[in-house]
Amino acid sequence: MMDRSVQPVYITCEETNYKNKLNSMMDHTWDGFYTSQKRKSMFPALIETDKFYTVEYTGTPFANMRYTLRATTGQVKLRVLYWNSGSY
Numbered sequence: 781m782m783d784r785s786v787q788p789v790y791i792t793c794e795e796t797n798y799k800n801k802l803n804s805m806m807d808h809t810w811d812g813f814y815t816s817q818k819r820k821s822m823f824p825a826l827i828e829t830d831k832f833y834t835v836e837y838t839g840t841p842f843a844n845m846r847y848t849l850r851a852t853t854g855q856v857k858l859r860v861l862y863w864n865s866g867s868y
Contacts, residue, residue, distance in 0.1 A: 786839035789823045793833050800825055829854025836861040 787804045802823040821842075827833060829851050835858055849856060 786821055786837045786841055787823070788838055790836040790838075791825055791827065791833055792836075793827070793831050795831055796828065798827070798831075798833075827856060829856055832857045832859070834859045834861065 787802065789802045791800045791802065792798060802825055804821045804823065829849075833856060837860075841860070841862055845860075847858065
């Protein structure tokens with residue numbers, strides 16, 4: 781899980797024409813002269829509540845993903861485009 785790459789991740793909202801391309805954060809460890817290429821993939825984004833968003837991964841998403849909304853009011857609807865490689 782720490783060595784998989786699913787970025788960039790695209791978040792869009794057709795209602796507001798919101799489009800955002802997100803990349804994963806920096807590696808978590810350092811192996812002497814270079815990074816370890818292992819990271820906990822996190823994609824923080826600022827979005828507006830009470831909207832419908834589409835999330836699209838460029839790699840196969842993890843089996844267990846956690847989404848967090850940090851807002852005092854409102855909700856969001858997410859449609860996650862999941863390309864199942866077993867169907868090809």
